[in-house]
Amino acid sequence: MDTNAAEDFFKNSSNFLLNVAVDNVIFGYHEKELKVLLQQPFALDKWTVTGGYIQKTESIAEAAARVAHMRTGLTGLFLEQFQSFGNPQRVKDNGFTAKHIAEVTGYDIPENSWIFDYFVSIAFYTLTEFSKVKITKSEFEAECQWWPVSELPLMMFDHELIIKEALKALRLHIAHYPIGYELLEEKFTLPEIHNLYETILAKPLDDRNFTKKLLATGIITKLNEKRQISGHRPPYLYKFNKEKYDEGLKSGVELVF
Amino acid sequence: MDTNAAEDFFKNSSNFLLNVAVDNVIFGYHEKELKVLLQQPFALDKWTVTGGYIQKTESIAEAAARVAHMRTGLTGLFLEQFQSFGNPQRVKDNGFTAKHIAEVTGYDIPENSWIFDYFVSIAFYTLTEFSKVKITKSEFEAECQWWPVSELPLMMFDHELIIKEALKALRLHIAHYPIGYELLEEKFTLPEIHNLYETILAKPLDDRNFTKKLLATGIITKLNEKRQISGHRPPYLYKFNKEKYDEGLKSGVELVF
DNA sequence: CAAATAGTGTCTTTTAGACATTATTAA
DNA sequence: TTAATAATGTCTAAAAGACACTATTTG
Numbered sequence: 130m131d132t133n134a135a136e137d138f139f140k141n142s143s144n145f146l147l148n149v150a151v152d153n154v155i156f157g158y159h160e161k162e163l164k165v166l167l168q169q170p171f172a173l174d175k176w177t178v179t180g181g182y183i184q185k186t187e188s189i190a191e192a193a194a195r196v197a198h199m200r201t202g203l204t205g206l207f208l209e210q211f212q213s214f215g216n217p218q219r220v221k222d223n224g225f226t227a228k229h230i231a232e233v234t235g236y237d238i239p240e241n242s243w244i245f246d247y248f249v250s251i252a253f254y255t256l257t258e259f260s261k262v263k264i265t266k267s268e269f270e271a272e273c274q275w276w277p278v279s280e281l282p283l284m285m286f287d288h289e290l291i292i293k294e295a296l297k298a299l300r301l302h303i304a305h306y307p308i309g310y311e312l313l314e315e316k317f318t319l320p321e322i323h324n325l326y327e328t329i330l331a332k333p334l335d336d337r338n339f340t341k342k343l344l345a346t347g348i349i350t351k352l353n354e355k356r357q358i359s360g361h362r363p364p365y366l367y368k369f370n371k372e373k374y375d376e377g378l379k380s381g382v383e384l385v386f
Numbered sequence: 387m388d389t390n391a392a393e394d395f396f397k398n399s400s401n402f403l404l405n406v407a408v409d410n411v412i413f414g415y416h417e418k419e420l421k422v423l424l425q426q427p428f429a430l431d432k433w434t435v436t437g438g439y440i441q442k443t444e445s446i447a448e449a450a451a452r453v454a455h456m457r458t459g460l461t462g463l464f465l466e467q468f469q470s471f472g473n474p475q476r477v478k479d480n481g482f483t484a485k486h487i488a489e490v491t492g493y494d495i496p497e498n499s500w501i502f503d504y505f506v507s508i509a510f511y512t513l514t515e516f517s518k519v520k521i522t523k524s525e526f527e528a529e530c531q532w533w534p535v536s537e538l539p540l541m542m543f544d545h546e547l548i549i550k551e552a553l554k555a556l557r558l559h560i561a562h563y564p565i566g567y568e569l570l571e572e573k574f575t576l577p578e579i580h581n582l583y584e585t586i587l588a589k590p591l592d593d594r595n596f597t598k599k600l601l602a603t604g605i606i607t608k609l610n611e612k613r614q615i616s617g618h619r620p621p622y623l624y625k626f627n628k629e630k631y632d633e634g635l636k637s638g639v640e641l642v643f
Numbered sequence: 644c645a646a647a648t649a650g651t652g653t654c655t656t657t658t659a660g661a662c663a664t665t666a667t668t669a670a
Numbered sequence: 671t672t673a674a675t676a677a678t679g680t681c682t683a684a685a686a687g688a689c690a691c692t693a694t695t696t697g
Contacts, residue, residue: 149406149472149506183405185504188473213470213508215406216445247442249406251470251506320649337651338687361647362694385686577676594678595660618674619667642659650693657686666677 135268139242145182149249151193152180152288153208154295155201157259157275158312163328164259164275165292166200167282172233172271173224175285178292179273180250193253200273202263207311208253211298212291215249219287254295256311303329304385307348307377310369318356318364322349326386334386346382347373392525396499402439406506408450409437409545410465411552412458414516414532415569420585421516421532422549423457424539429490429528430481432542435549436530437507450510457530459520464568465510468555469548472506476544511552513568560586561642564605564634567626575613575621579606583643591643603639604630 155166155178167176181196183189193208223229227238227245238244259275266273276282278296281289302308309317309325319340327334343349350370355363412423412435424433438453440446450465480486484495484502495501516532523530533539535553538546559565566574566582580596600606607627612620 146405146504146506148403183472183506186474189470189506191473210470213446213467215440215508216448217443247403249403249440249446249506249508251472318649335687335689336649337689340651342686358648358695360696362649362696364649575676592660592662593676594662597678599659615668615675617669619669619676621676644697646697647695648693649695651691653689655686655688657684659682659684661682662680664678666675668674668676670671670673 136237139236139238139244142182142243144184146185147243148246149251150180150182151189151196152178152214152250152252152291153193153197153200154178154252154254154292155197156254156256156278156295156299157262158256158325158328159259159275161324161328163278165278165281166262166264167274167276167284168200168266168270169272170225170270170285171230173229173285174283175222175224176276176282177285177288189251190253193251197253197255199267200265201257202265203257203261206255206257208255209298209302210251210253212294213249213251214287214291215247217247219250220245220248222285225285250291252291252295254299256299256308258311300330305381305383307346307369307374307382307384310371310374316352316354316356316366316368318366320364322367330386339386342384342386346377346384348377348382393494396493396495396501399439399500401441403442404500405503406508407437407439408446408453409435409471409507409509409548410450410454410457411435411509411511411549412454413511413513413535413552413556414519415513415582415585416516416532418581418585420535422535422538423519423521423530424533424541425457425523425527425530427482427527427542428487430486430542431540432479432481433533433539434542434545446508447510450508454510454512456524457522458514459522460514460518463512463514465512466555466559467508467510469551470506470508471544471548472504474504476507477502477505479542482542507548509548509552511556513556513565515568557587562638562640564603564626564631564639564641567628567631573609573611573613573623573625575623577621579624587643596643599641599643603634603641605634605639 157164157166166179168179169176179196179200181192183192190208194206197206197208198204227240227242230236230238264273278292281292309322312325313321323334323336323339348370349367352366352368354366356366357363414421414423423436425436426433436453436457438449440449447465451463454463454465455461484497484499487493487495521530535549566579569582570578576597580591580593584591605627606624609623609625611623613623614620
């Protein structure tokens, strides 16, 4: 998109739905930390979750997948719609004005551009493999990077609330469905998946009871290999039993910790 | 609204958000049956749940409450947002066209009226006292009445799916939060609340275990009165312990049956 | 053999679930 | 005394939760 095309974009929304958009809270797990992918629109000083407008030819789920793909390069993400946010004040921010954006970017944006309208946000969250994500920012973003959910930067609009609610939904989800397939390597150890659960739930889980319950579901299978780690006893590797895992996604697996 | 005002409404959406609306699945409980309030737009032959457009000055929750109040006369309803629905096909229906509506109603509606646009629906459900609802239909509806959820009429758009998903969400909700305050009279008997749970969950619940668990939560209190019913042993009356009930709404009460 | 972490079993308490008899009222 | 429905307790099985020692590797 060149500058003229970009400016046309702000004047004319003809390809997109008005007043409604999607936002994706993209979670990644890395080194015992839960992170979320944030972007900085127009080099403003606040951050937002990744999101985008809905094309007139696509469903809201398709829009969420398309937007997530643009930022991460990943397809086939498991996107879970968890809540919609809408009130006249939610996209008002003193940094998000035509004047300010023009100053920072040089774009000539009409004061009454549709992008400043009341937008209802249909919010999704997803879990992705941190290491496989190839972050691609759009021309409208200054930065796009991972942030630990426990140390978020200053957020624009109601996006801090959106992340909080996404986390709540994720923690509810984890009690009823298997998780981890998108977050761990193909082969992983019990301490690794144990850590993942502890990180997402933000509380310690007794290792004996955790292992007992997880193995009882049958969603993971022990391999005849160990991870090579020096200095102490090497842990066994496991992999997901994809059949049981997918069945659990459909019909539910109680894993209350 | 006179006819001119109505026709202006179809041409000009200026007070409302475009491409996004709210739909309310209003559940009522009556005589051991769970019912849902449906309306018949424009005297067409299909039914929809109650819904409406969002004003530019209100939040989506306020819109849902306003629309529900218009139909039922009730305020302070507990409206629970459970899912949003959006795809380009969802509001296409061969009965829902300018031509057909003009034939049935006499309104002169432009073929390209905004009401035929792609609309994302933010869906809520609520539980109300069947007997206290004073149904008020809008001028755009031929009928508005209760239907048993087990015997729905022919539904327009994706509204049958919306009701199914609302029921799913309600049944999930009932396992984690107290319910019934809006559905029963102030004083009620154990068999009555037992029946309510059986109806919503659509399965029989052992009366001894049901009573044991429900009483253990402390959300209901036994009164020193009995309901006068002739021909057999009269049941004791109970009322909700509003304090415990409200606390349960906030922090959750596990009542898994 | 010391350091570091992996791996595992038992006991207790709580909860869920199955199940049948007695109580009260009006006619 | 019969018909109708209300009220209630016990036993068993399963699950949750607390808890601590042994195993394996490297340096």
